[in-house]
Amino acid sequence: MATLSVVSVVVSNMAASIDFYSVLGLRLSGGGAHDDHSDFTGDGVRLMLDTEDLLRQLQPGWTRPTGGHAMALAFECESPSAVDRTYAALTKAGHRSVHEPWDAFWGQRYATVLDPDDNPVDLFCPL
Numbered sequence: 001m002a003t004l005s006v007v008s009v010v011v012s013n014m015a016a017s018i019d020f021y022s023v024l025g026l027r028l029s030g031g032g033a034h035d036d037h038s039d040f041t042g043d044g045v046r047l048m049l050d051t052e053d054l055l056r057q058l059q060p061g062w063t064r065p066t067g068g069h070a071m072a073l074a075f076e077c078e079s080p081s082a083v084d085r086t087y088a089a090l091t092k093a094g095h096r097s098v099h100e101p102w103d104a105f106w107g108q109r110y111a112t113v114l115d116p117d118d119n120p121v122d123l124f125c126p127l
Contacts, residue, residue: 080109
């Protein structure tokens, strides 16, 4: 049996991605804005960011997927108002909205923003 412990995201701009994921409350534990690899600690799962340049060194010929996003993440917030606050902080910082906060028919407060590489990041909380 295996346990999911890390999610890795390839980023085009390390500094912008660190800023984005920091607003979501993740704590940078290694690397930084000018590094090819950075690490965030989380509750149970770590998030690793690797630059496109690093990935091309590891996998020559790699190209970024086109035609849609390559991955999506979802962050559970502690309350419906926290969904609204987090969404507001991200969009105020210049990140693009996909869907403003709303009370979804499946019983959650829900919103979606794009990270700096246009990957959707959902924010949610049970109502």
